[in-house]
Amino acid sequence: MLSVSDLHLSFGGIKALQGVSFEAAPGEITGVIGPNGAGKTSLFNAISGFYTPDRGRVAFDGRDITGLSPDRRAGLGMARTFQNIALFRGMTVLDNIKLGGHTRLSANVWQALAYFGPARREELAFRAEIEERVIDFLEIDHIRKAPITALPYGLQKRVELGRALAMQPKVLMLDEPVAGMNREETADMARFILDVQEEFGTTILLVEHDMGLVMDICAHIVVLNFGQQIAAGTPAEVARDDEVIEAYLGAAA
Template sequence: MSLLKLENVTKKFGGLTAVSDIGLTVEQGQIYSLIGPNGAGKTTLFNLVSSIFPVTSGRIFFDEKDITEVPTHALASLGIARTFQNLAVFKHETVVNNILVGLHSHLKADPFSAAVFWGRARNEEIRARERAEEIIEFLEIEELRDLPVGTLSYGQQKRVELGRALAVRPKLLLLDEMVSGMNQEEREEIGRFVLDLKEELGMTVFMVEHDMGIVMDISDHVCVMNHGAKIAEGTPDEVSNNSDVIDAYLGSRRKSA
């Protein structure tokens, strides 16, 4: 069953076509990776799915609903969460408070009960904090829960950002260069967490990634972009042996190695 479907999606900035006629389908429960060289249009495509940019033409469907024109702030309530290539955490707040921010879309109490912290508001707060603790335990950052995020290492901050996205309880998790800037041990840990999200929670993950080791190890399906267009897709093995991919992406990495 498809969870995310793009039909002939194109994005133009003036005379520049950044994304050209892209069609792809992310199935429920998949880890789907989007790869390609710098400037291929990967992050622009992610920004279209996230409604950060409007599409020039084409349609985007999520859970069989047309979300092409749904505003960014409404995506969380539909079940879509995203991390960003550049950290977007609240560095002066604690780990637990950063994760609680992600639960905001699930709070439904009226202003009065929220003001007096009674009834529904109190129950929602209790459940939110329980959920935050579950995420902290899942990500194995219990000892960091009360520390300001700005005092943590880069890899730990990325883990907190992932936790905040998980707080949305997403059906679809968008990961933009999740392991960028991490050391080998941190990359392997994130790869393990992403696999656990799929295998333990049944979550669907759509990720843009440059780390080919992570992509080939954990992906179910891979789509390759170059110059804004899709040039190949398939299993990791199929993609890694595709001559167009080798020329456009993998080959350039081998030559520079």
């Protein structure tokens, strides 16, 4: 579903990515791990189109998308969340989630401005679908009219996941979805991620520092260190890899 081949990315003299290559299998959860500064978020930004790689190729569902803009990638079925919450803070939960479906609406600018006929029918149908498919799924019906600023951190993270799900993505990219959460919030988010995979068949690419979560829910793991890919395999294989152990724990003198 998603293939990255020989990806290179640099900022001046800093080499953020150096020859990263991996594949995310359809319907599976693939984890990307590594110490701080390993290049994980740079990799996400290159895959989603925010950064243009110096060299290499990104393919989505068999199509080369390396040169496509982020909005065109979103239109193909690629959605993501962010390491730092990127919600519209002056809007309600429902409105934030509805914005995720912008790629699926077909009304033209004049129909939207007048808000009658096809535009109104389309938005009402989409809102009903969002309330049934996303809000109920994430168990946030009780806060759907609440402003984002009134919500605790864990619920804001869930709303951001809801906005991504509103796009009905084929590939869902989650950048540190449980960062800053307590144990209960982490367990809830893990459950929702697994439910997305199981119920919607979504291919998930996950960047996360919580090794317990990664090892529990990922089928395949890619390990980065200083922009280089040092290991890839199943959780058991990665956990036994000497380079991975050295990158996380340091080598004995």
